[in-house]
Amino acid sequence: MDKIYKALAEIVGEEFVSNRKEELYIYSRDSGLSEPRFPDYVVMPRTVEEVQKIIQLANKEKIHVVPAGASLSLSGLTIPQKGGIVIDMRRMDRILELNRKGRYVVLEAGVTQGKLQAFLEENAPDLCHSLPEAPPSATVVGNLVIHGQGNLTQAYGFNSSMISGLEVVLPNGEICRIGSCSLSPYWFSIEPLPYLAGLFLGWFGTTGVITKVGLRLYPKKKLRDVELFVLEDPKLVSEVIYRVTHTEMAEDITTVAQPYPLMFQGTIMIGIYLTGDTEEELEFKRRLIWSSLSELIKAKEGGFMALTPDMKVGFLEKPMSSLTRSADILKGGGFVYCGAIIPIEKFPEALKKLFEIAERNGVTFAHTGRVIGRGHCMMFAFAYPFNRADLERMEKAKRALFDSYVATLEIGGVPWKPGAEEQKLILERMDKNSVELIKRIRELLDPNKIMNPGNWEVEL
Ligand SMILES: Cc1cc2nc3c(=O)[nH]c(=O)nc-3n(C[C@H](O)[C@H](O)[C@H](O)COP(=O)(O)OP(=O)(O)OC[C@H]3O[C@@H](n4cnc5c(N)ncnc54)[C@H](O)[C@@H]3O)c2cc1C
Structure with a gap:
C-alpha cells in the first residue's frame, strides 16, 4: 500500500x-x-x-x-x-434542516436533486427549489457551483443566486462559514455581509470544497400547465419574451428549435409554464399571457399550438426526461452542448450560428434555451448528439462544440460551464486586470496549487 x-x-x-x-x-x-x-x-x-x-x-x-x-x-x-x-x-448526503417559515433548507454537498425533490414533496409539499433538467442523480451543490439554471430561474435568476449560506473547506484546510450562518444559528441569507460566496461559485472547485449549503425555497403551487407559442421569425423571439415576462405570470420560459421531427423544422417553440393553486388562478394567468401576444397572433406572426393531454405530460415532467431522449436521435449515443449565456436580443444571431456550425461540421443539432430573470438574459444551448460507436461523428460533434464556444464569444455572450480548453478562450479575451484578480485570488487561497488545476488557470 x-x-x-x-x-x-x-x-x-x-x-x-x-x-x-x-x-x-x-x-x-x-x-x-x-x-x-x-x-x-x-x-x-x-x-x-x-x-x-x-x-x-x-x-x-x-x-x-x-x-x-x-x-x-x-x-x-x-x-x-x-x-x-x-x-x-x-456520501455527504444529509438534509440537515428545513425551515418552512423562512423557506430554506440546509444540505450537505452530496445531496442530489432527486433526493431534495423527494424530501420536499414529502415534508413541505407547498415549497420547491429551482430544479434543473439534469438527471436526478446530479448534486444540488454541483449545479450551484456552475451557476446552473432551473424552472424558477426565469423568476429569480441563476440558481446560485438562491444560496442563503455556505460552509467551505478552504484549500489550506480551514473550515469557513459564509452568510448569516457565520454569526447566527440561522442560514437565512448571504447578504448584507461582504459577498464572500462569490469566491466559490463559478470557480469549478478551484477555491475550496463546499461542504454545506443553505438553499432558498419558493412557493409551490398545486397546479402546473404549459402553453406552446410557435413562430418562424427568430427576430421576434425577444419581443415575445419581453411581452410575456412583462406579465410576470410565467414560472418558466424555454425555447426549442430543432430539425427533427420534420414538423418542427423552421419553427421556434417557446414553452411558457404557468402555475396556480386553482384552475381560476391558472386561467387568469393564461389569459394575461395570451393577451400579451394577441397583436402578434393577429398579425399572423405566430400562434399557440394546441397540445393534447398526452403531449403535455412530457412537457410538464420535472426534470424533463424527454430532453435526454430526444438528444439521443443517433441512438447509442450521448450529446454535448455549449450553453451560451446571451442577451435575448442576440437569439437570431445565435440561431444562425448554430445552423452554420451544424452544416459546416456535418452534424445534426438541437437548440434548447431558458430565460433568466425577467428577460435579463438567456441560456442558449448549441447541442449536438453523437453516437459513441461512431468515432467520426464524435470528432465532428467535438469540432461543432468548439466552434459554438467561439461563436458565443463572437456574439458577445459568455460560455456557461466551459471546460478547461474553453476557459482558456475566455481568459484570452477577458480584461487583463480581471484575469490578474483571478490569479491573485487563487494564489492567496491556494498557495500550494492543489485545487482542481487546469481549471481557471492563469499562466502569467
Ligand atoms: C440531460 C441533462 C440535462 C441538463 N439540464 C440542466 C439544466 O436544466 N440546468 C442546469 O443548470 N444544468 C443542466 N445540466 C448540467 C448538469 O448536469 C447540472 O448542472 C448538474 O446539476 C451538475 O451537477 P453535478 O453533481 O453533476 O456536478 P459536477 O459535474 O460533479 O460538478 C460541477 C463542478 O462543481 C465542482 N464541485 C462539485 N461539488 C463541489 C463541492 N462540493 N465543492 C466545490 N466544488 C464542487 C466540480 O469540481 C465541477 O467543477 C444537464 C445535464 C444533462 C446531462
Whole structure:
C-alpha cells in the first residue's frame, strides 16, 4: 500500500478509498467528449472533518484535489486534468434542516436533486427549489457551483443566486462559514455581509470544497400547465419574451428549435409554464399571457399550438426526461452542448450560428434555451448528439462544440460551464486586470496549487 492510499484509508476507512484502475476509470471521464484523464485516488468522505483532513493531507503531500458531485456537467469539469485525488462528495448526503417559515433548507454537498425533490414533496409539499433538467442523480451543490439554471430561474435568476449560506473547506484546510450562518444559528441569507460566496461559485472547485449549503425555497403551487407559442421569425423571439415576462405570470420560459421531427423544422417553440393553486388562478394567468401576444397572433406572426393531454405530460415532467431522449436521435449515443449565456436580443444571431456550425461540421443539432430573470438574459444551448460507436461523428460533434464556444464569444455572450480548453478562450479575451484578480485570488487561497488545476488557470 502506498502512503497516500494508507493515509486516505485512515481518514475515511478503507471501504471508501480506491486506487484500483477499474474504479479510477469511472472518474477519468464524464458523459461528454472531453479527453479522459485518470486520477490517482478516489475518496468518499462522510463528514466535514474528513474533507478537512483530506485537504490537509493534500497540502502536506502536494497532491492535487478535484471535488466532484455526479460529474454530469458534461464539459469535463471533474476530470482530473493533472491527476491527484478525486473527492466524490456523494456520501455527504444529509438534509440537515428545513425551515418552512423562512423557506430554506440546509444540505450537505452530496445531496442530489432527486433526493431534495423527494424530501420536499414529502415534508413541505407547498415549497420547491429551482430544479434543473439534469438527471436526478446530479448534486444540488454541483449545479450551484456552475451557476446552473432551473424552472424558477426565469423568476429569480441563476440558481446560485438562491444560496442563503455556505460552509467551505478552504484549500489550506480551514473550515469557513459564509452568510448569516457565520454569526447566527440561522442560514437565512448571504447578504448584507461582504459577498464572500462569490469566491466559490463559478470557480469549478478551484477555491475550496463546499461542504454545506443553505438553499432558498419558493412557493409551490398545486397546479402546473404549459402553453406552446410557435413562430418562424427568430427576430421576434425577444419581443415575445419581453411581452410575456412583462406579465410576470410565467414560472418558466424555454425555447426549442430543432430539425427533427420534420414538423418542427423552421419553427421556434417557446414553452411558457404557468402555475396556480386553482384552475381560476391558472386561467387568469393564461389569459394575461395570451393577451400579451394577441397583436402578434393577429398579425399572423405566430400562434399557440394546441397540445393534447398526452403531449403535455412530457412537457410538464420535472426534470424533463424527454430532453435526454430526444438528444439521443443517433441512438447509442450521448450529446454535448455549449450553453451560451446571451442577451435575448442576440437569439437570431445565435440561431444562425448554430445552423452554420451544424452544416459546416456535418452534424445534426438541437437548440434548447431558458430565460433568466425577467428577460435579463438567456441560456442558449448549441447541442449536438453523437453516437459513441461512431468515432467520426464524435470528432465532428467535438469540432461543432468548439466552434459554438467561439461563436458565443463572437456574439458577445459568455460560455456557461466551459471546460478547461474553453476557459482558456475566455481568459484570452477577458480584461487583463480581471484575469490578474483571478490569479491573485487563487494564489492567496491556494498557495500550494492543489485545487482542481487546469481549471481557471492563469499562466502569467
Ligand atoms: C440531460 C441533462 C440535462 C441538463 N439540464 C440542466 C439544466 O436544466 N440546468 C442546469 O443548470 N444544468 C443542466 N445540466 C448540467 C448538469 O448536469 C447540472 O448542472 C448538474 O446539476 C451538475 O451537477 P453535478 O453533481 O453533476 O456536478 P459536477 O459535474 O460533479 O460538478 C460541477 C463542478 O462543481 C465542482 N464541485 C462539485 N461539488 C463541489 C463541492 N462540493 N465543492 C466545490 N466544488 C464542487 C466540480 O469540481 C465541477 O467543477 C444537464 C445535464 C444533462 C446531462
